[in-house]
Amino acid sequence: MSSILSHIEKNPQDAQRLIGLGYPELQQLIQNAEQLHDEKQVLLESKKIRIITGGGGRKPKLPIPEQIILTLVYLRHLTTFQLLGIQFDVSESTANNIFNYWLPILRELLPSSLIEQVKKNESDYEILKEVLTDYELIIDSYEQVRERPGDNKEQEKYFSGKAHKHTFKTQIIILPDARDIVDVVAGEPGPKSDITMFRENRDSFAPKQSFKGDLGYLGEDLIDTPIKTPRNGELTTGQKKENKEFSSKRVFVEHRIRSVKIFRVVQDRFRLKPKKYEQVILTICGLVRLRIGALILPTKIDLVAFALS
Structure with missing residues (x-):
């Protein structure tokens, strides 16, 4: 042993x-x-x-x-x-x-998210989408450094001006109190904007689903964002207070991302083959769900009722 x-x-x-x-x-x-x-x-x-x-x-x-x-x-x-x-x-x-x-x-x-867990059953999936509309889901994304691609076009595609490195981007959507991970999209090119990534993958949700996100999602009608400080101006005391209250509710997604990043393979430069990135990230999200009690193995109960009860 x-x-x-x-x-x-x-x-x-x-x-x-x-x-x-x-x-x-x-x-x-x-x-x-x-x-x-x-x-x-x-x-x-x-x-x-x-x-x-x-x-x-x-x-x-x-x-x-x-x-x-x-x-x-x-x-x-x-x-x-x-x-x-x-x-x-x-x-x-x-x-x-x-x-x-x-x-x-x-x-x-280990299904990485609540949506993945029920998506194979069309009726359960439709019920879940409807139930989720009762919540304002929280959304955020993060970048992870990857090895520089050898192909020039590929390296340009993954070079993030924000990080000044070649990166993968992952988007995570959670329930308001971080009880569960609702959806995960992993392995997108780092330079892709948060709002573009959201719009490319929003079909997983009902059209009336609402979200809460940071200023990276400013301009998307479905996502509530904090008040942006005007150019050459300042926020009023009331606006600052409103943003503080907003942040106190949105911070749960930061906590959940942190729980994913305790796995060093997510935190440090990704050294495995790039094609394994999505598989690794989704596996870790499944491990996190198991750890926080959102995923029970073997599953012998109504998944939607358990996750949202």
């Missing part, structure tokens, strides 16, 4: 600091991930034409719980695969392979 898993089992209170999940959520995740893994293996076996008896071949170098822990440690701490291999007593390539095997399984298991 790896020292990390052994430490977590002896000191469950340290689980969140080490892997980004509380111990009960970790147990829940491992149980469901193992089940999904087994289902995939059964399906894979059913498609094989065997020349040797089933059960042969190489045995995994790590038990499944440790493989999942390895994947979570990478997401939480953004260590190198060489160091991960040393920590878990496997080779660098094995650590890399384990991560790339379990990441899509976690992604499949």
